[in-house]
Amino acid sequence: MYDRIKGFRDFYPAEMQARRQVFDDVEDTVRAYGFREIDTPTLEPAEMYIDKSGEEIVEELYSFEDQGGRHVALTPELTPTVARMVVAKQQELSKPIKWFSTRPFWRYEEPQQGRFREFYQTNVDIFGSSEPDADAEILAVAGDMLTNLGLDQSDFEFRVSHRDILGGLLETFDGDIDVREAIRAVDKSAKVEQAEYHDLLVGAGLSYEQAERFDELLDVDEANLDELIEFAGTERIEDAVTNLQNVLDAAEDFGVREHCTLSLETARGLDYYTGVVFECFDSTGEVSRAVFGGGRYDDLIESFGGQPTPAVGFAPGDATLSLLLQRAGVWPEEALSTDYYVLQVGDTRDVAARIARDLRASGNVVETDVADRSFGAQMNYADSINAETVVIAGERDLENGEVTVKDMESGDQTTAPVDAFPGEHDRPTYDDFA
Amino acid sequence: MYDRIKGFRDFYPAEMQARRQVFDDVEDTVRAYGFREIDTPTLEPAEMYIDKSGEEIVEELYSFEDQGGRHVALTPELTPTVARMVVAKQQELSKPIKWFSTRPFWRYEEPQQGRFREFYQTNVDIFGSSEPDADAEILAVAGDMLTNLGLDQSDFEFRVSHRDILGGLLETFDGDIDVREAIRAVDKSAKVEQAEYHDLLVGAGLSYEQAERFDELLDVDEANLDELIEFAGTERIEDAVTNLQNVLDAAEDFGVREHCTLSLETARGLDYYTGVVFECFDSTGEVSRAVFGGGRYDDLIESFGGQPTPAVGFAPGDATLSLLLQRAGVWPEEALSTDYYVLQVGDTRDVAARIARDLRASGNVVETDVADRSFGAQMNYADSINAETVVIAGERDLENGEVTVKDMESGDQTTAPVDAFPGEHDRPTYDDFA
Numbered sequence: 001m002y003d004r005i006k007g008f009r010d011f012y013p014a015e016m017q018a019r020r021q022v023f024d025d026v027e028d029t030v031r032a033y034g035f036r037e038i039d040t041p042t043l044e045p046a047e048m049y050i051d052k053s054g055e056e057i058v059e060e061l062y063s064f065e066d067q068g069g070r071h072v073a074l075t076p077e078l079t080p081t082v083a084r085m086v087v088a089k090q091q092e093l094s095k096p097i098k099w100f101s102t103r104p105f106w107r108y109e110e111p112q113q114g115r116f117r118e119f120y121q122t123n124v125d126i127f128g129s130s131e132p133d134a135d136a137e138i139l140a141v142a143g144d145m146l147t148n149l150g151l152d153q154s155d156f157e158f159r160v161s162h163r164d165i166l167g168g169l170l171e172t173f174d175g176d177i178d179v180r181e182a183i184r185a186v187d188k189s190a191k192v193e194q195a196e197y198h199d200l201l202v203g204a205g206l207s208y209e210q211a212e213r214f215d216e217l218l219d220v221d222e223a224n225l226d227e228l229i230e231f232a233g234t235e236r237i238e239d240a241v242t243n244l245q246n247v248l249d250a251a252e253d254f255g256v257r258e259h260c261t262l263s264l265e266t267a268r269g270l271d272y273y274t275g276v277v278f279e280c281f282d283s284t285g286e287v288s289r290a291v292f293g294g295g296r297y298d299d300l301i302e303s304f305g306g307q308p309t310p311a312v313g314f315a316p317g318d319a320t321l322s323l324l325l326q327r328a329g330v331w332p333e334e335a336l337s338t339d340y341y342v343l344q345v346g347d348t349r350d351v352a353a354r355i356a357r358d359l360r361a362s363g364n365v366v367e368t369d370v371a372d373r374s375f376g377a378q379m380n381y382a383d384s385i386n387a388e389t390v391v392i393a394g395e396r397d398l399e400n401g402e403v404t405v406k407d408m409e410s411g412d413q414t415t416a417p418v419d420a421f422p423g424e425h426d427r428p429t430y431d432d433f434a
Numbered sequence: 435m436y437d438r439i440k441g442f443r444d445f446y447p448a449e450m451q452a453r454r455q456v457f458d459d460v461e462d463t464v465r466a467y468g469f470r471e472i473d474t475p476t477l478e479p480a481e482m483y484i485d486k487s488g489e490e491i492v493e494e495l496y497s498f499e500d501q502g503g504r505h506v507a508l509t510p511e512l513t514p515t516v517a518r519m520v521v522a523k524q525q526e527l528s529k530p531i532k533w534f535s536t537r538p539f540w541r542y543e544e545p546q547q548g549r550f551r552e553f554y555q556t557n558v559d560i561f562g563s564s565e566p567d568a569d570a571e572i573l574a575v576a577g578d579m580l581t582n583l584g585l586d587q588s589d590f591e592f593r594v595s596h597r598d599i600l601g602g603l604l605e606t607f608d609g610d611i612d613v614r615e616a617i618r619a620v621d622k623s624a625k626v627e628q629a630e631y632h633d634l635l636v637g638a639g640l641s642y643e644q645a646e647r648f649d650e651l652l653d654v655d656e657a658n659l660d661e662l663i664e665f666a667g668t669e670r671i672e673d674a675v676t677n678l679q680n681v682l683d684a685a686e687d688f689g690v691r692e693h694c695t696l697s698l699e700t701a702r703g704l705d706y707y708t709g710v711v712f713e714c715f716d717s718t719g720e721v722s723r724a725v726f727g728g729g730r731y732d733d734l735i736e737s738f739g740g741q742p743t744p745a746v747g748f749a750p751g752d753a754t755l756s757l758l759l760q761r762a763g764v765w766p767e768e769a770l771s772t773d774y775y776v777l778q779v780g781d782t783r784d785v786a787a788r789i790a791r792d793l794r795a796s797g798n799v800v801e802t803d804v805a806d807r808s809f810g811a812q813m814n815y816a817d818s819i820n821a822e823t824v825v826i827a828g829e830r831d832l833e834n835g836e837v838t839v840k841d842m843e844s845g846d847q848t849t850a851p852v853d854a855f856p857g858e859h860d861r862p863t864y865d866d867f868a
Contacts, residue, residue, distance in 0.1 A: 013470030034801035036447035064498030129805035367468035
């Protein structure tokens with residue numbers, strides 16, 4: 001009668017249980033590093049994105065005028081919001097500020113595999129440190145997150161680049177070059193043919209020769225990064241190369257170096273990045289797009305009216321992350337789990353409800369009949385929710401002061417004294433009474 | 435530079451930590467009853483609410499036309515969405531369907547204490563049982579939720595009513611009565627003077643005499659519910675009274691009867707309720723509005739094009755629930771907690787990072803320096819995040835193969851062999867090495 005809106009998703013319990021486990025694992029990793037949860041509005045002033053986010057996001061913005069005449073937008077990304085929040089309490093917050101949050105975002109894109117109009121991201125950011133250690137900690141928490149989800153080193157790689165190397169190289173070329181436009185071309189380089197990539201660079205103001213030279217330079221080996229300094233001869237490139245090397249050294253100490261490969265062709269789509277940027281890729285290439293990315297954005301807080309505050313972060317999204325976990329065979333099982341079903345036969349609701357309450361009090365997931373169903377219907381239901389143990393409160397058993405305890409996997413059953421169930425047991429099983 | 439939008443909220447870490455604990459406690463209770471988490475879209479067709487939710491919600495709807503010309507709305511409530519989802523998979527889902535989810539909703543209301551334009555609700559519903567046991571389980575999980583949050587019986591009460599008693603009594607009066615309108619008047623009765631309440635009833639088609647009589651009837655004692663049957667003499671009233679009594683009997687077995695009081699003046703604002711409805715109130719009256727409410731809505735699924743499917747549910751919201759918890763003094767402390775800060779003195783990053791990794795691997799929250807700060811600045815920061823233990827990795831200590839372990843509450847400190855830290859200890863403290 002009413003249809004779900006295109007690009008939006010309904011999550012039913014079995015799939016949601018798997019998603020919840022992944023969200024929890026991600027957040028447990030992030031919390032272990034001392035990132036603190038925040039929560040943020042769904043609507044923000046549309047101008048915030050028009051001013052800050054770059055044209056790609058603005059084209060895809062869900063924006064409208066609210067009943068009070070405000071031009072508002074459904075948040076397409078978190079960074080402008082956290083920048084606003086940092087600026088609002090800059091004096092009170094002790095630095096570095098380490099925040100995370102998991103929530104949905106919205107972009108009016110064409111839905112496809114791994115892309116929806118409503119998607120979830122866990123945003124993880126450090127504000128207030130320009131040190132390479134902060135970049136490395138972001139790489140480390142990202143790497144730990146993936147290994148804690150069950151991936152191993154051969155499953156993924158972080159392609160690490162540096163915006164200032166890209167920008168610094170571009171400014172060495174003669175001509176009227178639109179650096180933002182050229183960096184956006186780099187961001188697309190992996191997705192298009194080389195000729196088209198060069199055309200995009202030419203569109204940004206490079207000559208074809210410059211485009212080819214630039215392309216070659218970005219192909220440099222990690223061992224030969226100094227060649228870029230020699231080529232450019234500028235302090236900017238020297239600083240950027242040194243910074244990149246320092247981040248990789250810190251990544252070594254932080255235990256994440258093994259996941260990192262140099263890849264100057266990686267640029268990230270958003271305009272506000274300033275230093276190290278990285279993208280996570282499926283090593284097998286089966287998931288062809290970047291799984292997620294992140295990087296340093298040192299100028300954003302100041303551009304929001306705050307004091308200069310360096311920042312670095314990353315943001316895994318649910319749709320691509322699930323593709324990678326599925327590809328690697330570590331996506332959690334999509335199935336319900338239930339500790340007990342307390343089955344009622346005859347007028348035994350008072351006993352069944354008491355047993356259910358006691359079992360819940362020790363932390364178990366327990367259902368009992370709320371629909372006045374037959375023995376068979378209740379047993380089928382218990383099976384459908386994967387109940388491990390069924391406790392049968394039957395009128396006749398109860399006359400003898402007993403309930404029946406049935407192990408659903410083996411099918412074995414035995415009786416237990418109703419007064420001792422669960423008694424001292426936090427998690428009584430068939431074996432406790434057989 | 436950019437302002438947060440009116441009626442929306444930013445949650446910083448300390449407050450968020452308290453909110454997270456409350457959300458987790460609520461969800462733990464609900465999961466223990468076998469309710470399964472679902473997740474749902476933020477946008478739905480606006481028509482869904484215009485058709486189903488009643489005029490009050492529609493007036494407050496955030497709706498707009500998306501880039502594809504769809505008339506969409508930010509969901510003001512969950513029930514129409516879950517009805518849509520039940521209908522979409524009606525054949526596959528084993529009954530009863532027990533679902534929950536926690537997420538934000540949006541209504542363009544005037545912000546005031548306990549009311550925001552963006553608010554969070556945990557929706558909890560059972561589909562597929564018309565039995566009083568299902569109503570009672572909803573009351574029971576609501577009651578358990580509040581006691582698990584630290585409230586006791588004297589803190590709150592559930593005012594229980596029945597829509598069919600209200601509707602059944604109204605239809606016994608002569609005249610052209612708008613039953614929906616009259617029930618909305620009942621919903622407002624506690625918030626306005628008696629004279630205004632009677633005026634509202636008259637506006638719904640009752641005479642002043644009928645309004646007074648109706649008001650008297652709703653004041654009936656629990657022991658005298660049979661008087662309503664006598665007065666009305668209709669099967670509808672008889673069935674409704676019996677159903678209400680059966681729900682209260684089941685509530686006794688489910689351990690929640692003590693929280694319930696009969697209150698026929700309770701009606702709930704939404705149009706789609708059909709049977710038992712209830713609202714939770716602060717017993718002290720300090721929080722003057724209903725904390726949350728719920729009830730039975732047996733016709734909604736069918737009205738969405740599904741097979742007739744009885745339903746009952748409730749939905750606590752964050753804003754009023756926090757007022758009640760604060761009033762009762764059981765709102766969690768708004769403070770950060772941190773297990774370890776690993777302090778670096780000199781060039782000791784590799785050791786500090788290794789210790790931090792090992793401590794995280796056993797489930798601790800651990801921070802280390804990522805901003806190249808002095809000893810004093812790091813110690814102040816460790817204090818600001820309430821670190822329980824500071825582990826000092828100093829160049830000189832390390833020459834002796836040692837780190838310093840400092841208990842932040844007592845200020846006591848001792849040394850520990852770096853190779854044995856954390857070693858076999860999952861959670862090493864000062865006491866382990868003193």
